[in-house]
Amino acid sequence: xxxxxxxxxxxxxxxxxxxxxxxxxxxxxxxxxxxxxxxxxxxxxxxxxxxxxxxxxxxxxxxxxxxxxxxxxxxxxxxxxxxxxxxxxxxxxxxxxxxxxxxxxxxxxxxxxxxxxxxxxxxxxxxxxxxxxxxxxxxxxxxxxxxxxxxxxxxxxxxxxxxxxxxxxxxxxxxxxxxxxxxxxxxxxxxxxxxxxxxxxxxxxxxxxxxxxxxxxxxxxxxxxxxxxxxxxxxxxxxxxxxxxxxxxxxxxxxxxxxxxxxxxxxxxxxxxxxxxxxxxxxxxxxxxxxxxxxxxxxxxxxxxxxxxxxxxxxxxxxxxxxxxxxxxxxxxxxxxxxxxxxxxxxxxxxxxxxxxxxxxxxxxxxxxxxxxxxxxxxxxxxxxxxxxxxxxxxxxxxxxxxxxxxxx
Numbered sequence: 001x002x003x004x005x006x007x008x009x010x011x012x013x014x015x016x017x018x019x020x021x022x023x024x025x026x027x028x029x030x031x032x033x034x035x036x037x038x039x040x041x042x043x044x045x046x047x048x049x050x051x052x053x054x055x056x057x058x059x060x061x062x063x064x065x066x067x068x069x070x071x072x073x074x075x076x077x078x079x080x081x082x083x084x085x086x087x088x089x090x091x092x093x094x095x096x097x098x099x100x101x102x103x104x105x106x107x108x109x110x111x112x113x114x115x116x117x118x119x120x121x122x123x124x125x126x127x128x129x130x131x132x133x134x135x136x137x138x139x140x141x142x143x144x145x146x147x148x149x150x151x152x153x154x155x156x157x158x159x160x161x162x163x164x165x166x167x168x169x170x171x172x173x174x175x176x177x178x179x180x181x182x183x184x185x186x187x188x189x190x191x192x193x194x195x196x197x198x199x200x201x202x203x204x205x206x207x208x209x210x211x212x213x214x215x216x217x218x219x220x221x222x223x224x225x226x227x228x229x230x231x232x233x234x235x236x237x238x239x240x241x242x243x244x245x246x247x248x249x250x251x252x253x254x255x256x257x258x259x260x261x262x263x264x265x266x267x268x269x270x271x272x273x274x275x276x277x278x279x280x281x282x283x284x285x286x287x288x289x290x291x292x293x294x295x296x297x298x299x300x301x302x303x304x305x306x307x308x309x310x311x312x313x314x315x316x317x318x319x320x321x322x323x324x325x326x327x328x329x330x331x332x333x334x335x336x337x338x339x340x341x342x343x344x345x346x347x348x349x350x351x352x353x354x355x356x357x358x359x360x361x362x363x364x365x366x367x368x369x370x371x372x373x374x375x376x377x378x379x380x381x382x383x384x385x386x387x388x389x390x391x392x393x394x395x396x397x398x399x400x401x402x403x404x405x406x407x408x409x
Contacts (some may be wrong), residue, residue, distance in 0.1 A: 046361025083109025133268010227319025264317030
């Protein structure tokens with residue numbers, strides 16, 4: 001494939017995923033504005049931010065069916081236009097319920113940000129290139145989380161949080177138009193797609209009964225969910241309340257973590273592609289990343305504030321690499337199942353992110369606030385520690401469970 005065609009095939013999807021990571025992460029920066037203006041408690045803030053993951057998760061199964069039936073281009077263009085509407089509603093919201101509706105529409109609109117790209121890659125590129133391309137795509141898209149830190153703080157200082165969200169809505173609308181007008185249609189299928197009923201039946205009878213799927217699911221969904229729930233919201237308050245950073249320093253540290261997220265995602269795919277030549281499967285690379293991710297969390301739970309910069313950098317660099325298991329699923333299932341296999345996993349991952357982000361706020365609210373209005377450091381230790389314990393259990397499952405013959409990684 002020539003570079004020009006490759007850019008048309010993937011470029012608009014990359015722009016949409018970039019915006020998805022921006023909006024997913026932005027509440028970590030504007031949380032003080034939202035808390036001050038709307039008088040939010042920790043649970044309220046957690047629920048508002050997690051509304052993104054709730055609608056994101058609820059639409060994953062229909063999304064997989066639509067992707068396999070209609071292709072990534074048309075589906076993603078429609079969804080991203082919905083995200084633009086959600087950003088507009090959020091920017092204009094005057095109470096918590098309207099903000100939650102806007103945040104939920106953003107999550108719904110971006111629910112196909114990664115899955116549609118994975119489907120597009122699976123439709124256009126050879127299977128052996130999937131881990132590399134998925135990793136490079138993750139790396140570029142994760143730069144959206146970088147912009148949602150110090151640059152976003154500068155935009156908020158200049159335009160206010162509402163003005164910044166309006167600018168994001170306009171950019172999202174442009175991304176939807178580029179998907180619709182610039183991306184070529186996918187190659188014609190050799191046979192017509194099965195009925196919608198058959199596609200849904202295949203999800204539950206083929207994908208959700210596959211042993212390899214359930215070997216990878218706990219580690220994948222809890223790795224993604226834990227990293228996303230903390231990085232997109234609770235890392236910022238921890239840096240302020242536990243490490244003692246002021247607001248500009250928090251934004252800078254979040255930017256370092258987001259850069260690590262981008263580089264880790266990118267090099268995870270490169271490493272997986274290199275190790276493939278030596279017989280090392282992509283699931284082994286994901287497992288190695290999960291171990292490093294849990295080690296960084298242990299230091300955060302123990303309150304090693306002197307090493308917080310390094311710990312949060314490792315945190316950001318590793319958690320998205322666990323999602324290389326999506327490439328393993330794309331390689332494992334036939335191409336016409338690729339959309340449903342990845343969204344079948346993603347509904348578990350993003351549903352878990354919603355639950356954990358909200359639950360962390362609920363646990364933190366069990367401790368009274370300090371004199372300055374911040375949350376108790378012990379609350380973070382307990383909340384993050386419980387999340388880490390779930391990941392340890394999931395990793396043990398990955399090590400101990402062995403699929404029956406025929407389900408390879």
